[in-house]
Amino acid sequence: MLKNMEVRTGDAAGVAGPFDRADWERFLAAETGLPWLLRFSSPPSLDADHAVVRRSWADDIAVLDWESGPFSAVRGARQIAGTDDDYLILSVMGAGSAVFGQNGHDWQLGQGDIFLWESRSPAQMVAREPVATRSFVVRRRVQEDMGCQLRMDGPARGPLPEVQLLRSYVDALSTSLPRLSDAAAVAARNALLELGWGALQSASPRDPLAVLSARRAAVERYVESHLGSRDLSPEEVAAAHSISVRTLTRLFSAAGDTFTGVLRAKRIARVREELRVGDATVVSLAQRWGFVDSSHLNRRFRAVYGVSPQEYRRRAARTRATPPVEQPTDTTDR
Template identity: 30%
Template sequence: MPLSESLDFWHDAVLAQLVGMDISAEGGTYAATMRADHLGDLGITTVECDPGVVHRTPRFIARGDGREVWAAVLTRGLAQVEQDGRATELRPGDVAFLETIRPSRTRFPQRFQLKIFAVPRSRLGLSEADLRQVTARPMRPEGGLAALLSPFMSRLADTSDSYSRSAAEQLAGSAVDLLAAAAAQQLGTAPARLPGADRVLLLRIHAFIRWHLADPDLTPEAIARAHHISVRYVHRLFEGQGTTVSRWIRELRLRECRRELTRTTTRSLGVGGVGRRWGFTSTAQFGRAFRREYGTSPTEWLQHARGGRSIEKEA
């Protein structure tokens, strides 16, 4: 496929296999692969794609019949998801439900792999009101049911073509039962009441900061403008959390830089390149902030980490 036609081709492929979406990417070209299969009455699609933004708009929703709900397993990269009034970030291993008949927007800031299970909505046994409560809420594989669900679903997607028909139907039934149990668990642990207005606003600001973390112009003023509030109000919200907005942004950036430094795929960027990728305007600024936070320079920390003597601390 000529590169100049790759994004249009991918739009058509996604529409044919999944649902219609607006897909945008820098440069207008797109390197992506798709693997599609069925396991019993579950549709399974594995996509591996370049960074971009996927927007499920009302004009596309009219084309779908809404018979399926998606259970998505992120196995590589990051996904920043908005649906049903929630904004969340998925990391590798996370599982999340996504609705196909309501608008959604997902930003993938780096190349990613996503395994999508199309589940007949009737099989989950959830009301429409309950479905609205579980969409765009990550199930993290840190313990409990989610720790079982994530590797099971991921492995199932990779081996879906290796089972007999009867085994496939049994495995599909087990997968749906696990997903239904996970949804029920999410509903059972949902807060009994909505938090106060300040808490809701702070959560929205947290999500906004995470999504714009790489922008060097992310400032209290920019945050205030985006949320139609005063800068003073922004500072007051973070004071209630025992921190400042600038400190919170800096800690998140440093945490991402620390992770990035030890990834073999990004080592060619160098220390300065990693810092600039996450919003630091210069190598010197990044180095000073890193040393203040961790007591060592990025270069020294990287040498220890690569030598198996990591001195990192949790931020």
């Protein structure tokens, strides 16, 4: 039985009690989206009689602060099934020590250590002394779209400057979040992902080209979903990914491409698909896929395929109408 449980969500705060283990588990599942099966020390000690959880937000990343006495916790099949999405969780040990286990690894964690875990795999954590952690809960697709794909290769520890920078940023972020504007919260979220990725790479360096490739893939997914916007520009795409136009240009030039060339090629490919299977006019296709007008589309299409869109459609129709030539079957006895 917990004599007191302090709950803080956003700007709200309260202290309630007594709370038993089931109450605490229900609260954690509802407030954090990450159910755990919990056990607190028995018999209860003074340190174990008080637990605190606080939640705030950095745009779409949940920031969770946990303080409690000794405990053990397990996420099994039931808790995983009760989790509503696929998350990666970046956690920082603020005080105390614990053992965390997932995917066949058991990590001994101490103050200042940074570790990563995932919501779709069983996990367990045991703390034999009072602990405090701060965790950042990120949907996996969010960090993939950012091009900062976090990896679970073990904790980041020690006096490495990357780790120290992330810890300092995390401390500053926790006090600044309530006062940030919406735009600043988005920037803070992006910086958190970047610094988290950098800190975890300190123990397992990766090829920088892999990061460029992931970022370009994220940019291209964005472009694909906005192809119909006539005003789609490098400035808009760069802002959507919190990078500079210069960085955006570098993502494409590294492979010998240009942003404008790739955008145009994707639009012409969509037009080609519709010419083969649909009956929309060239004028409507130009409007649908972001060309200035039908003349602009005609010029660009002819430069790629050597014929006008109308001629391409006629040829495609003739190809579909021509039955395949049957090959004679050799029935000669052998």
